[in-house]
Amino acid sequence: MPRPREVLPGPVWPTRPGPNVAVGDGSGRLTAALARLPPRGLAVRFDIRQPPKPVPALADDYSYILRLGEQILVQAETEWGGLAALATLAQLVAAEPAPVAEVRDAPRFAWRGLMVDPARHFLSIATLRRTLDAMWFYKLNVLHLHLTDDQGFRFRSRIYPELASAQAYSLEELGELVAYAADRGVRVVPELDMPGHTTSWLAAHPEWGGGGEKPEVSRRFGLHRASLDLDNAGLLAAVDALLGELADTFPDEYLHFGGDEAVGVSADRQARFTRRVVERIGRLGRRPMGWDECLHPDLPTRTVVQAWRGMAARDVAVRGGYDCVVSAPYYLDLFYPAEVHYAFDPVDDSHAAAAMRENPRLAHVREGIDWLADATTLPQTPERAPGAVLGGEACMWGELVTDELLATRVWSRMPAIAERLWGTATPGDPLPRLMASRRVLASLGILPEDGAALEAFADLAPLIEMLEPVKWYRRLLGDANFTRRVNGLGGDAEARPYDATTPLDRPVDRIAPESWASRRAEADLAAGRSMRQWIAGWRAQRDALDQHPALRAELAAASDALAAIADIVAGESNADPLPLAGPFGEYLLPIAYAVRARR
Numbered sequence: 349m350p351r352p353r354e355v356l357p358g359p360v361w362p363t364r365p366g367p368n369v370a371v372g373d374g375s376g377r378l379t380a381a382l383a384r385l386p387p388r389g390l391a392v393r394f395d396i397r398q399p400p401k402p403v404p405a406l407a408d409d410y411s412y413i414l415r416l417g418e419q420i421l422v423q424a425e426t427e428w429g430g431l432a433a434l435a436t437l438a439q440l441v442a443a444e445p446a447p448v449a450e451v452r453d454a455p456r457f458a459w460r461g462l463m464v465d466p467a468r469h470f471l472s473i474a475t476l477r478r479t480l481d482a483m484w485f486y487k488l489n490v491l492h493l494h495l496t497d498d499q500g501f502r503f504r505s506r507i508y509p510e511l512a513s514a515q516a517y518s519l520e521e522l523g524e525l526v527a528y529a530a531d532r533g534v535r536v537v538p539e540l541d542m543p544g545h546t547t548s549w550l551a552a553h554p555e556w557g558g559g560g561e562k563p564e565v566s567r568r569f570g571l572h573r574a575s576l577d578l579d580n581a582g583l584l585a586a587v588d589a590l591l592g593e594l595a596d597t598f599p600d601e602y603l604h605f606g607g608d609e610a611v612g613v614s615a616d617r618q619a620r621f622t623r624r625v626v627e628r629i630g631r632l633g634r635r636p637m638g639w640d641e642c643l644h645p646d647l648p649t650r651t652v653v654q655a656w657r658g659m660a661a662r663d664v665a666v667r668g669g670y671d672c673v674v675s676a677p678y679y680l681d682l683f684y685p686a687e688v689h690y691a692f693d694p695v696d697d698s699h700a701a702a703a704m705r706e707n708p709r710l711a712h713v714r715e716g717i718d719w720l721a722d723a724t725t726l727p728q729t730p731e732r733a734p735g736a737v738l739g740g741e742a743c744m745w746g747e748l749v750t751d752e753l754l755a756t757r758v759w760s761r762m763p764a765i766a767e768r769l770w771g772t773a774t775p776g777d778p779l780p781r782l783m784a785s786r787r788v789l790a791s792l793g794i795l796p797e798d799g800a801a802l803e804a805f806a807d808l809a810p811l812i813e814m815l816e817p818v819k820w821y822r823r824l825l826g827d828a829n830f831t832r833r834v835n836g837l838g839g840d841a842e843a844r845p846y847d848a849t850t851p852l853d854r855p856v857d858r859i860a861p862e863s864w865a866s867r868r869a870e871a872d873l874a875a876g877r878s879m880r881q882w883i884a885g886w887r888a889q890r891d892a893l894d895q896h897p898a899l900r901a902e903l904a905a906a907s908d909a910l911a912a913i914a915d916i917v918a919g920e921s922n923a924d925p926l927p928l929a930g931p932f933g934e935y936l937l938p939i940a941y942a943v944r945a946r947r
């Protein structure tokens with residue numbers, strides 16, 4: 349995964365334990381990458397046409413040919429193609445040797461991105477490195493770092509060191525991360541989000557804001573009205589300096605200036621500021637990139653627009669002549685199952701929205717999804733020669749993510765998005781291949797084993813493994829605010845259940861957004877296989893919960909519901925399964941949808 353473009357079958361070729369060696373001239377980068385594969389005595393000859401480059405660029409060629417046998421041949425235009433070939437090889441040698449003679453492969457989209465958000469919860473450099481290891485494995489090639497937000501400013505400027513949060517990256521650490529990423533074929537794009545999402549800046553420099561009292565770095569999530577005073581000379585000098593420091597640290601051609609949700613600034617004022625920032629980024633020799641709120645008749649067309657507020661934003665951008673990166677259907681913070689993301693093609697989403705509306709797992713938030721779509725008003729742009737869709741980028745916003753939780757949250761669904769961006773979706777369920785590829789990553793030590801995060805609850809596994817977190821923004825908003833919103837009563841009336849200091853150590857934090865056990869039970873049910881073992885576990889978990897008094901209040905309703913589902917599946921009850929899906933607080937019991945569908 350992602351499935352290659354062309355696989356020619358052949359005889360099974362033998363591997364044996366032992367070091368892998370590059371035959372002839374391998375570059376240092378490719379030889380090192382080969383050494384990270386499982387030791388299977390692989391002898392690999394590299395035939396790479398172009399000389400090595402320090403970092404990848406958007407236009408670079410990632411295609412490759414991989415010829416298997418006693419000696420393995422990797423042919424590619426660039427080292428990046430060579431690295432992609434090794435990712436395929438890692439998957440082919442992980443389990444049984446595959447009966448494959450040759451793989452011919454090339455990506456469909458040039459921009460195959462993942463955005464992470466160390467601003468809301470800091471992510472260590474070690475976590476970012478493991479993320480890059482997994483990105484290589486799935487042939488993703490852009491890591492977008494959302495470095496600043498209301499809750500944190502995560503790089504230590506040399507010129508304005510007072511802006512940095514206590515937990516922040518030094519520019520040296522970020523420079524080393526860029527090199528680490530390049531060794532995995534990945535570009536790193538930094539984002540300095542402005543003029544909204546800047547409460548953390550104003551805590552250090554209140555004079556850069558609209559006046560009033562000194563704001564604190566925010567712990568709260570959601571929209572913030574604090575905004576920069578866009579006419580302040582000191583602020584404008586700082587913006588220029590910070591962009592310069594980022595350009596010095598990140599060699600990538602693109603520099604992201606944010607621009608989203610600047611609720612404290614009028615659209616025209618923001619557009620004037622954006623123009624100034626875009627010109628500064630141009631003078632730094634870079635191409636500017638912004639979230640889709642930056643669309644405006646005055647926005648220079650060399651700006652790349654990141655469409656996050658629906659596919660309509662993509663269409664407005666492309667019609668206005670802007671190149672576009674599609675993110676709207678790839679928001680990993682919404683706890684959607686892989687199939688929802690997988691259904692959305694960056695350029696052809698004609699059936700995906702309907703499939704999403706019909707997905708039973710999203711029924712409990714459907715009104716929220718519709719409400720958000722209705723609330724979005726897109727700026728208009730003049731008609732010009734259309735821009736291009738460069739690809740897509742998944743977004744892992746960090747409100748409910750920590751170092752410990754990132755891998756489960758991202759890699760539970762991201763491989764399906766990677767397949768979308770590298771190739772094209774293949775018919776059928778991507779989940780079995782997704783899970784098989786994750787096991788390979790675990791064997792390489794890049795990901796934790798499945799379920800490792802749940803070890804503390806081992807005897808409750810029959811319950812916990814069946815649960816999913818509620819979807820969309822329902823966890824972040826809380827039930828009361830969710831209900832207000834979908835009933836047209838406006839924003840939050842109650843405090844949200846989470847802020848940046850809330851511990852994220854409950855089962856709902858640790859379980860995967862999509863329950864693999866539930867999918868297996870669904871498959872057994874659909875195939876008419878015996879449900880005896882499932883039923884036994886679903887009944888036994890009720891007594892096991894008594895041994896966990898701290899979890900009783902949180903899980904009792906879901907536990908009772910699962911026991912009731914066991915009775916229905918055993919043929920001992922005629923109850924309606926649908927109410928047994930929940931939500932029960934922040935938990936969903938999706939097996940109920942499959943039981944209902946079987947009746």
Ligand code: ACM
Pocket residue numbers: 608609639656
């Ligand atoms: C965003 O999700 N505010 C870009």
